[in-house]
Amino acid sequence: MRYGNHALPLIRMLAATLMLVLLPRLSWADETTLIGQVTFVRDGDTIEVGGIAIRLNGISAPEQRQPFGPDATAFMGWLVMEKEVTCKLNGERNRDRLIGVCYLDGVDIGEAIIREGLARDCPRYSDGRYAKAEEEATRTGIHEQYELPDYCRPKGLRS
16 A cells, blocks of 8 residues: 555545535435424525525515515514424525425425415426415415516416
């Protein structure tokens, strides 16, 4: 052995460093479950679990500057802040956020905010999972004041 045993720790350190650099760029092939306490609510469709940002799959909530935006954020905060959630991640990312469906005591929090009338079903990503919940939640008027974003529409129905 040319380098002897002195090279082994260096090789291990280089391998570990390489893994830290490459792992964030890899996507997960299988669904993964994340369980943890909600540490921050960014808005109605993005929460942080232990500092990990999760974009709720299949829903669209208004941004802070839009009608219903502050209410959507406040509701989500009331619902999950400092509580333990279980998120089923699908292996995809959107910017810095992992994407998944999160549950509080077995209740889908995406469906909960839609039922509250503060978010909309995003059929391109939900496959209609929340259509009935949205139908039943027309009382707030979100449909008139918060148009479904183009990215939520199936490809043939975009404007």
